[in-house]
Amino acid sequence: MMNWIAIWVTFKLAGLTALVLLVVGLPIAYWVSFSRWRWKFLIESVVALPLVLPPTVLGFYILVAIGPHSPFGRFYSELIGHPLPFTFEGLLLASILYSLPFAVQPFAAAFEQVDRRLIEASWTLGVSKLSTFFKLIVPLSKAGLVTGAVLSFAHTMGEFGVVLMVGGNIEGSTRTVSIDIYDEVQALNYAGAAKTALFLLVVSYLVLLAVYAVNRNVWAAWPQK
Amino acid sequence: MAAEIDINIVKTFPSRATIRARIRYPVEASTVLILFGPSGSGKTTILRSIAGLEWPEEGTIQFVSRAWLDTASGIRVAPQDRHIGYMPQDYALFPTHTVAGNIAYGLGQLSSHDRRKRVDEVLDLFQLRGLEVAKPRELSGGQQQRVALARAVAPRPLLLLLDEPLSALDAPTRLHLRDELRNLLKQLALPSIIVTHDWTEALTLGDVMAVISAGNVLQVGTPIEVFSRPQNADVAHVVGVETVVKGRVVGSANGMLRVTVNGITLTAVEAESAGPEVFVCIRAEDVVLERGGTAASSARNHLSGTVTTVTALGALARVKIDCGFPLVALVTRSAVEEFGLGPGLPVVAAIKAGAVHLVSRQGD
Numbered sequence: 013m014m015n016w017i018a019i020w021v022t023f024k025l026a027g028l029t030a031l032v033l034l035v036v037g038l039p040i041a042y043w044v045s046f047s048r049w050r051w052k053f054l055i056e057s058v059v060a061l062p063l064v065l066p067p068t069v070l071g072f073y074i075l076v077a078i079g080p081h082s083p084f085g086r087f088y089s090e091l092i093g094h095p096l097p098f099t100f101e102g103l104l105l106a107s108i109l110y111s112l113p114f115a116v117q118p119f120a121a122a123f124e125q126v127d128r129r130l131i132e133a134s135w136t137l138g139v140s141k142l143s144t145f146f147k148l149i150v151p152l153s154k155a156g157l158v159t160g161a162v163l164s165f166a167h168t169m170g171e172f173g174v175v176l177m178v179g180g181n182i183e184g185s186t187r188t189v190s191i192d193i194y195d196e197v198q199a200l201n202y203a204g205a206a207k208t209a210l211f212l213l214v215v216s217y218l219v220l221l222a223v224y225a226v227n228r229n230v231w232a233a234w235p236q237k
Numbered sequence: 238m239a240a241e242i243d244i245n246i247v248k249t250f251p252s253r254a255t256i257r258a259r260i261r262y263p264v265e266a267s268t269v270l271i272l273f274g275p276s277g278s279g280k281t282t283i284l285r286s287i288a289g290l291e292w293p294e295e296g297t298i299q300f301v302s303r304a305w306l307d308t309a310s311g312i313r314v315a316p317q318d319r320h321i322g323y324m325p326q327d328y329a330l331f332p333t334h335t336v337a338g339n340i341a342y343g344l345g346q347l348s349s350h351d352r353r354k355r356v357d358e359v360l361d362l363f364q365l366r367g368l369e370v371a372k373p374r375e376l377s378g379g380q381q382q383r384v385a386l387a388r389a390v391a392p393r394p395l396l397l398l399l400d401e402p403l404s405a406l407d408a409p410t411r412l413h414l415r416d417e418l419r420n421l422l423k424q425l426a427l428p429s430i431i432v433t434h435d436w437t438e439a440l441t442l443g444d445v446m447a448v449i450s451a452g453n454v455l456q457v458g459t460p461i462e463v464f465s466r467p468q469n470a471d472v473a474h475v476v477g478v479e480t481v482v483k484g485r486v487v488g489s490a491n492g493m494l495r496v497t498v499n500g501i502t503l504t505a506v507e508a509e510s511a512g513p514e515v516f517v518c519i520r521a522e523d524v525v526l527e528r529g530g531t532a533a534s535s536a537r538n539h540l541s542g543t544v545t546t547v548t549a550l551g552a553l554a555r556v557k558i559d560c561g562f563p564l565v566a567l568v569t570r571s572a573v574e575e576f577g578l579g580p581g582l583p584v585v586a587a588i589k590a591g592a593v594h595l596v597s598r599q600g601d
Binding site: 132135140 | 315
């Protein structure tokens, strides 16, 4: 029997993470690709850090940062009434940080591809920088935006270390599919683990299929209408 | 009040000549200024500075009563607020928008009814009816150029900036669109600045011409003035064509045209789209000088005249001849010595028919 509650938590987490990153990642990516600041690479490296950092290390720092001994953690508990670690919200925050490069890098790469002369033409037509972003840059970067959103969704779906460190293993709130598989194996329930693992494999494959199809523009060859 | 454009800018580059441009000229409704120079001379940078896409380190740009740039007092007007129409060299049409979408792009502040009306007007003016829903990549080069121009003109700009408007086209189309563009600019009655490295475009399109080389403005004047009376050898070198005179086509036979200039008849190879009123253009290096009573030669034009001046230019010399109209020849120093060329000497100038270039012009 598959753990549908864990699957629901996982999809909710991955979906919200991708959504938040779509909002938060766009301005960061815009800044990364258009800023001419000399020390830009410092910020770029920070954004890319989750790519190389072991999830336990990242999870540890996030746990400390949102815990009751940090100013942020104290502020949050006073505001909301309960501490952030080992809650769905805490896990969501950790996932957003953990998946940040998976959204920002494809976004930024897509923005870099936009011909600067098109942007300049838009400006000379009296269209503000913000409107140019939505009227011109976003439509031209559609494939990169889809890629970023889908990759951060898929990456969050498979995370393990960060969930364990920050979320714990609370049924219905922070127990995700990958934790569930680990538990099943620990309990020597290989049949249950296999079902859930296969489910995750198929979903991941379908997601990547969608990303590659968008980027290769496989539908372009289809007759229109 | 005399309206004028006043540009005085300095922009430095790490690996190119510093641009120090000073251009000031009176502007009327349809004045066309040509920024003329070889590639890399900085003419595009000057145009982009006027558009607000490039920021000179120092200087001022004044358009009629508006200050667009004044580094001393910190005025830096954004391109959005200059009310210009700008057409870059490769047109930069928005690939995600249709032809109508491209034209409507800069009309965001109009109501949807006014916007549709304006798009319709512009579609008619630029003969783009029937292409409203086409995407830029489906258009020919000439159509793309018209859409780019239509898009720039649609928001009723105060000044039109065109960067090499014809260079992306193949030669026959270019010739055809050059005349079309001139008529359109006169019809729009909109001051324009056009960047080009093609002297025929400068001659046909321009009212005022600024010659630019290595970041400096060498001469500002009417095209015919600049071509026929270059201020110095640098200008003469950059423009490359030193004899430009008004002529009239009087007849044609066997693919050859007969053109009169001040009563002197010249033979030229028939050119496309050369109307009866033409500029007759001859490069100084295409003129061969002979002493009087010459033997038969293959050149179709033999003009008798007298030398007025001889100016040394390194191994070469520029010889001005009066042969009914002023003609400039470029000869070697040794030829000057051999012929004893000097003011007052009678000579015959031989010019091949193929070296007599005709560029159509508006009748007087």
